[in-house]
Every structure is written in structure tokens, then in C-alpha cells.
Amino acid sequence: MAFSGVHHFRMKALASELFQFRIGELATMTGVSTRQLRYWESKGIISSLEREGEQDARVYNYTAYVTVAVIKEFLDEGYTLKGAVKKTNEHQRNWQVLHDVMQNAVQDVVLLDETPAVDLGFFDEEETQRLYARIDENNKVKYSVRPWAGYAESIE
DNA sequence: CTTCTGACA
């Protein structure tokens, strides 16, 4: 990846367990009570990290935060807990698809004619041409197909 | 001060 800076770090941070919250913190962040969080966990709706003993405080990762936050949104819209969970599962399936597509479609971000462009990978089966996308002055997406040189000037 | 489990006006 050309992005070895902030973006790369953020991806790693979200993917790993760098962000961890105690139950009280998660409650404050989401507006969901600690009582609810424990109850939801007992129902298998969310999960916390492994604990040494039963008396230790629960610790949640970023994924759990997102799940709780989304369920909370649906609850506020009037859904029952059961309904909110169902909607949340669908919601997260869609975002998983988007995430997979984005991750696989966006190969790189490079400079094309001295302007930033997204490298969308090979345009042809023979893998001799590359498809790039850019945003022009009018905020319209412009595509370009260029011969694949094997490398490109990446933006760091 | 915070969290844990269990119980209930």
C-alpha cells in the first residue's frame, strides 16, 4: 500500500485490539447502560474479551463498540431489542460487503499527470492496462486507462 | 472509584 502513514495506522488500529474499553467507558460512549451491556452479553448479542476471572471487569474491542452503537441507534428509532439486533446484523453484513469491495478494488492511490488518482487495478484480462479514477474540477468521476508499467509513483 | 453477580419495591 502506498498509504503507510495515518491511513494505514488507522486500518491496523481498527482491525487489531488497540482500542479497548471497559464496560463503564462503553456505556458512556454509547448511552447504553452497563446493566444492558451485561444483559446483551448474556444473550450472546455482544461479546467481551476473555477474562481471567469472573470478578474482572469486562473489556470490549472496537467491533463491540460499533455493534452497540448501531443497536442503540435502532432502539432509539423505536425497534425492540430483538428487532434492533436483526437490523444490526443486516446492517453489518452490508458494511462487510462494502469493506471487502473497497479493500479489494482500491489497489493504491497514485499520482497520474501530477494529480491524485485511485488505482482500481487491471482493466483487461491480459493485465496490460490499468484503470484509474479521479475527481475533476466539477466533482465528477473521471476514469483513465493507462498501460501498466509495473509500478507507479505512489503517494506516501 | 469501578465492576461483578444475584435479586427484587
Next chain:
DNA sequence: TGTCAGTA
């Protein structure tokens, strides 16, 4: 779900 108890 809130809350109180009695701990760790």
C-alpha cells in the same frame, strides 16, 4: 431495566 447489596 433500574438499583441496591456485599465483594474484590
